[in-house]
Amino acid sequence: MVVRGVMAGAAERYFRRPLRCACRQRHASAREKTMATNDLIYDVGVNDGVDSAYYLSRGYRVLGIEASPVLAAKLREKFEPDIREGRYTLLEVGVADDDGSAEFWMSDVTEWSSFNKDVASRDGTPHRAVHIATRRFSSIVEEFGVPFYCKVDIEGNDRCCVRALTEETAPPYLSIEMSHKDGGVDLNLLDALGYRHFKIISQVTRAQPVPSLMKIDGMLSGFPKKALRAAIKRTLGVRSSHGRKFPLGSSGPFAEGTPGRWRSVSDVRGLWAFLKEFDERTGKNRLGEWFDFHAKR
Template sequence: MNRSLIFDIGCHIGEDSEFYLKKGFHVVAVEANPALCVILRKRFVKEIIEGRFVLVEKAIAERDGQVEFFVNKASIWGTIRSHMAERNAAAGAESTKISVPSTRFRSLIEQFGMPYYLKVDIEGADHLCLEGLQSFSDRPMYASIEVDQSSVFEMHQSVKLFKQTGYTRFQIVNQGLVPLVRSPNPASEGQYAPHEFPEGATGTFGKELPGEWITETQSRLEFVKIFARNKLDGLSKKAPGLKMLRSRVPGSWYDLHGALPAELENSQYHSPS
C-alpha cells in the first residue's frame, strides 16, 4: 500500500481531490464524463505538471474497452447503469447515452499500485471497485462507497461486500451534513489543510471521520433505522396529517466507510508488484 496515494473514483469536478491534494496526498482520479474531464484538466493543471494528480478519463466497468455511459443534466448522476438512468429520468433528469473508454478496477491497481484510501462514487457501479480489490492480498486502509438506499437488502449488501473484502469497522456518513464538517487541526491524515466542503463532497476520511467506528451488526441495524426513517418521511410528505412523523435529520444520501482491522493500522504495506 502506498500511504501517500488516494484514488478518487468518480472525481466529478474535483471537490474531493482538491481536499486530498491540499493535505499532501497524490491522487489518481477517474472520471468518465468528457466534459467534466476538461474542467479537471484546467482546475488541476499545476498538480498534473507536478505529477501529483493523474486523471484517468475512463469509466470503471466489468471489462477494459468501451462502455455505454449515460451523461445526465445533473452532472453528479452520470452512470454506466441503465436502470440508474431510468430512475433519474423518472425524477425529471434525462440522460444522453454516449460511448466512453472503460477499465476494470484491478487494471488501475496494476498500473498505479494500492492506495491508502479508496473513495468511490460512480452511481450504481461502486461495488465493482470492492470486488476488484478481492484479486489482491493487499487492501487500502480505508475505503468508502455511496449506499444504494432502494432497499434494506441493498444497504446490507454494501456491508456484506466490505466484510468479504476484509473490512471490519464501519461508519455511515450522512452526506447532507458534510458541509458542516471541518478538517481537524492537528491533522490525523496527511497535513492540516483548512477546508470547507461544498455540497456533494465526500468529506473527511479515515482517522479524521467525526463519528465512531462500529461493527458489521451495528451497521446493519443503523441501515434498518435509516430505511424506516426514509419511509416515514415519504409518507409524511404525502399525508399532511402525518407531518409529526417527519425526521429532524435532513434527507440525504449516505456513504459507507470501511476500515481494516485496527491492529493493521500501523503496519507497513507494499504495493503489489
C-alpha cells in the same frame, strides 16, 4: 410545543457527547500518516474535483477517475499544474466489469451521470447517451498500486469497485455511497475483504446518523427541519478540515478525520436497516439525504 421539547432534549443529550472527539480529530493527520502504506488516494468519480483538491491540499498524490468526457476536460484544465508536477493523474474511463467501451448517460446534474439511465434521468433531468472507454477496477489497482484511501462515488456502480478488490488489494480505508435499498450486500462484501470497522456518514450533515434525531427530523419540515440539520452539522459533524470547508456535494473528511467512533459491521448493519426502513416509510424526498459507508481494515 411537544415536538420542540422532544427535539431540544434529544439534541442536548446527543450534542454533548461528540465534543470529546474534537481533541482526537486534531491529531488525525499524524495518525493517518503513521498508518499509511503510501501517500496515494483514489478519487473514483471526481465530478467537479472538490474532493481531489482537498486530498492534494493534504499532501497526498491523487489518482482521479472520471467517466464524463465533459468533466474530464475541465478537470485536466483545473489540475494542470498538479498533473504537470506528477501529483495528480486523471484517468478518463468508466469503471466496469470489462475492459472496452459502453454506453454512458450524461446528466445535466453532473453528479447523476451514470451507466444507469434511470439514475441520470432522476426527476426528469435532461440526459444524453455517449460511448466511453471502460476499465476493470482490478486492472487499475494493478497498474497504480493499492492506495491509502479510496473514495468511490460513481452513481450505482460503486459495488463494481468493491467486487474487484481482494484481501491483498483492499486499501486500509475505503468509502462508498450507501445503497438505501441493498446496502447490506456491500457490508457483506466489505466484511469478507477484512474490513472490521465502519461508519455511516451523512452527506448533508457530515455526521453519523442518530436514530432518535432522525425520527424527530422526519416529523419536521421547512425551517425547523433545516435548523435541526444545521445544529447536527455544527455539533456532530465536520464542517471543515485544515482550513478547507466541505461544500454540499463533497465527500468530506476521510480515514481518521471522519466524525464519531468506529463501529462493528453488525452495529452498522443495524443502523443501515433503520435508515432503509425509515426511508421506505417516509419516502425518499421526506428523508432527503444520502449517506456513505466508511470502512477501515
